[in-house]
Amino acid sequence: MASDQTALQRGNDGTMDQPSSIRLSLILIGLCLAVFLTGMDQTILATATPIISNEFKALDDIAWWSNAYLLTLSSFQLFYGKLYSLFSIKLVYLTAIALFEVGSLICTTAPNSIALIIGRAIAGLGAAGVFSGGILITTKLIPLSRRAAYLGIMSGAFGLAAIVGPFLGGALTDRTTWRWCFGINLPLGAVTVVLCAVLVHLPKEPEIQSIGLVNKFKQLDIPGTICLVGSLICLLMALQWGGSSYPWNSSRVIALFVVFGILLIVFIVTQMTMITGNSRTIPASLLKNRDIWLAASYAMCMTGGVYVAILYLPVWFQAIRGSSALSSGAMLTPLIGGYVVCSIISGGVTSAIGYYNPGMIIGTALSIAGATLLTTIHMDSSIAKIVGYQLLYGFGVGFGFGQPSYVVQTILPPSDVPIGVTFITLMQNLSASIFVAVGQSILQGELRSRLQSILPDVNIQSLLNSGASDFASSLPPESRQQALSVYSVCLVSTLYISLALSCTSVVGAIGIRWYSMKKTHGQTIDDTSDQPGGIRDGATAGNNGEHVEISPTDGESFAEIK
Known part of the structure; x- marks a missing residue:
């Protein structure tokens, strides 16, 4: 109940800090730049792979240069969700960018195809937390009523990256070297790190700070995460290999689908029976x-x-x-x-x-x-x-x-x-x-x-x-x-x-x-049968000391109804 009241005192979007327009613009530039770089990394190799395969004499590895990035990018999404829930959003976000930069550095200096694949996997591991982290930073800095306009710009930056990626990859490969397809991330990513490290000041989360480090690691649900990540990797590998590298009815593809199903069932069963409360993924x-x-x-x-x-x-x-x-x-x-x-x-x-x-x-x-x-x-x-x-x-x-x-x-x-x-x-x-x-x-x-x-x-x-x-x-x-x-x-x-x-x-x-x-302060939510949820026990609070009445509900979430 105390955590619910604390959340309400912040407002239903958790926003406390209101940065100036100049500071907010610089933060948004940093967030969009990070989204742009991680999005561009999904397409920049489209025109560079022939040259890379010639240098490394590794035609069979072409698919893995993209797939390694996409596998870790997809598989670790929910794990980052747990990290952002239990630790400082700013710290986790900067760590994600640092991992992306380390992966980009490995790719830039890769002496062979294996090193390039490893670098792409590490870059994808970092990229998995960048887009969601950027959204979560805006949830703490921008009121919900104005947030969509800023997030629309961020989504646009991601789409723009899809256009620029192949062209920039071709231009860098033709004019300099394919290594700059990854090297370009290093200075531009550093700009995001500096802007966010200096300008992003997020409100403290008493609920998170009150949880000990040992309990935080317990709530990460490591066994569940391993099952979920493993199942997703098997699914994505089966989809990548099926119909291209191997026939859909090949033993490898079928085995991957079977392991995916088994791990997913184990994850669901553990979530429903063995994991309770905040420990659930x-x-x-x-x-x-x-x-x-x-x-x-x-x-x-x-x-x-x-x-x-x-x-x-x-x-x-x-x-x-x-x-x-x-x-x-x-x-x-x-x-x-x-x-x-x-x-x-x-x-x-x-x-x-x-x-x-x-x-x-x-x-x-x-x-x-x-x-x-x-x-x-x-x-x-x-x-x-x-x-x-x-x-x-x-x-x-x-x-x-x-x-x-x-x-x-x-x-x-x-x-x-x-x-x-x-x-x-x-x-x-x-x-x-x-x-x-x-x-x-x-x-x-x-x-x-x-x-x-x-x-x-x-x-x-x-x-x-x-x-x-x-x-x-x-x-x-x-x-x-x-x-x-x-x-x-x-x-x-x-x-x-x-x-x-x-x-x-x-x-x-x-x-x-x-x-x-x-926000519609002073409004009572009384149609509990048709809303997604609410704060229990009729808790009352609001932004800036305003009074907001919220009726009891049978859910765990809340919203304000028209």
Whole structure:
């Protein structure tokens, strides 16, 4: 009860410190820079891997240079959520950036492929705590009613990194050396460290400080974390290997799925039976809240759909329209640009009206329209149509992408916000891996069946192994145009995943209940049957000494209703 009252005295967003506009701007620059660097590291190798593979003579390791980063980035999300819940947010955030910098340094100086893989894994381990840590710092410095506008800028920085990554990687590789693809993180990351170390002053958390160090480590739930991280690594490796390095029915892929299932079951059983109270990796307030799960489903739909489009549209540009690698990246700019612009607009609109639901509904409507139109492109589609369709889809994703994190910040108590934010980030990363793998399976299955009917005398497997851009040149001249037409249809068929996910996001957009991000002091919450939760026992308190009455509820979280 004492912790609940303390949380209320801070206000329902835990905000106490109100930095000046100049100081807040510098902090936001540092946070956005860190998000930009960790986001860019997911795409910067797209144009640099051929040169790296030539230097290290390690063609077979190409996939691991990206996968090692993504594996640790995804798997340690919830672990960072526990760290942010139990230790100083600023300290954990700076440690995450330091790990990212150490990994980048190892990659910059890597003498061989193994060292590069290790460096990428360490960089991903640090990056796992950067985006969620940036969000959590804003929860302590910016009132909930104004927070969406700033977080929209941060989401835009992440999207911008996806555009800049391949171009910057190509430019650095051509003009200097591929090592600067990682070396660039060192000075720019240092700027974030300095800005945050000097300017970020977060309110003290008496509840956290009162917990002894031994008890904090007990609450980290190390056995549960090991099971969860292990299961996620097995799942992601199975999705990365299946259909590319090994067939889906190979013993390695099947074994990975089996181990994933066993470890996940062990994690769930221990969470339900052996782990209690604050020691749970996923608190009861999150597990029992329908709006959190709807927000997670919405995040998965938006993220999975846009990643499929980002991956397969450039392949279509190169293989069907004959674009170069860099030109295909430029052709993708409308989609990412639309996302960046509308992420910022959406944040401002959400901040102004105080509700995240309109942004989710608009995002769903625009993404459905854009994805529908993208599935209609063909070999002879005009540039104007391709650009316009991408813009519309990008607008939809931009409007909806950041909203799930606003949901958890609004309806969860401050103590559970770190886990809530990292849970949404985990769902986004998993969604990207899962649906990209689904897209690969659809593409290969459709290509095999369709090409076999028009090219019965051609070895289809060797054709599929020729590479996306070399597909046409490996075909017999007399059947090249017909096969390209089939290839175009199969590539576009992957975009039906984006359409299906956009349609599915309707459930989250409509199902999530409306709770205001603005403070409405002096209001009594008495409809306990229709709210996600509240502080028990009728605790009363408020910001600046104002009186806020809150009725008892049966949940663990709280929010203010319109």
